[in-house]
Amino acid sequence: MFDDFFIRALFVGIGMALVTGPLGCFVVWRRLSFFGDTLAHSALLGITIAYTMEINIALSVFIVSSLVALMLLKLEKTTNLPTDALLGLLAHSSLAVGLVVIGLIATIRFDLMGLLFGDILAVNVNDIIIVWFGGALILLVLKLIYKPLFASTVNYELAEAEGMKPEKVKAIFTLLLAAIIAISIKMVGLLLITGMLILPAAIARNISSNPKGMVIYSVIAGLMSVLIGLFSSLEINTPSGPSIITAGLILFVLSLIKIKRSSQLKS
């Protein structure tokens, strides 16, 4: 069944959309889109390390992204710089260091475009297993921390006062973000991961009135982006990763119609 490259790509894309949908909602709610971007940039460094040390890419990316995330939490506490400045600093410097390392190890030839935009059509059965098992694990953990994470997203102090552990769930959520980036980097590439996290959630926000509804719509929007993007890339021979994101963008524009309608109804 997994013989055909296109079927493999579909399986990986669907697995990814199932995970980025719910995670993306929290990224949007907690205003973490730039944070996701920073983690994605740092993934390049993870990949080069994986190549030089010959270890698993997903593992290496996960470790580097987690370290960058922890570094951010630490810097937030010890410096007076605003978070967005720190994020910019970490994003660009880890990307730069990654590129410098690539330059140093001249023996390895990198497909830089592949790293930036991914190649979902080149996935193998191993990738499918990583995405589905890793994804299931991420969703399971997210389900376990959903209540305190959501409560502290709505109001940090309220959640803490009433016995939840906002700091702990924040750290766990950060690791989940690092994990989804680690397992999906090969498919959509580091420039498009934040797109997969944000677009479906943004589409869902336009058409939903409650948090659970938004999570469900976000998954549906992600699945539709993957299906439309992949099939059209096959039909009209466009790069598949960017096609998925473009499909998401088109869905987003369509979802604006609903907003326009409901605001007309109000007035």
Add this chain to the structure above:
Amino acid sequence: MESSDNLLVKMEKAGVFINNKWLVKDVSLEIEKGKIITLIGPNGSGKTTTAKMALGLYKNISGKVEKFTKKIAYVPQKISIDWTLPIRVFDFMNLTSDLQDQEINEALEITGAKHLLNNDLKSLSGGEFQRVLMARAVAKKPDLLVLDEPVQGVDFTGEIELYELIKKISETLKCGILLISHNLHVVMSKTDHVVCLNGHVCCSGTPISVANNKKYQELFGEDVSKILSIYEHKHDHKHGVDGSVEEN
């Protein structure tokens, strides 16, 4: 000692020192089941800080704060909710607990906000939101209820209703209530113990003893204190008609 069973929070010389400044210091107080403690004081006198210390929201405090319960409900003074979140009153009611629909409805009913159940949180007015916040706290059936200016944005009649409600909550749930209020006169008659803050505990005791305290009168000016005593008097009469609430 039989009172130790009822003790919910014990603060001893507690204080918060941040950015080379004491937000509040040397606060000692006890919150007991079934009792209402009211914190009063001018702006910046450390009322909210004291409440947050009682809730355990500060990591580094001087002195000692002991909490003897985990069933806590909190109505914060200002709640800024990020509107990227689509959230209805119903979802908000279940924020930190899993309530039955019936519990949610009952709680919204007693704060007069039942009709808002399916409304978007964003669409509520200040007063409506305050009632929903109260309902959420009540629905949790806490041992300790911390209310930071729970009546702001509520109109005057609604305000009195809400204070009646707070009294009722403390009686039915037998919970301890830590109440912060800017509206001294309405609060007074419903309170067991008043702590007047001004960076430290300026004076404390029963409502009447605080109202008659020199330090309190200096802090708020004589006029305010006079108004206060008049209201206090009025409320005494009301209670004579109501029953013997004050007598317990």
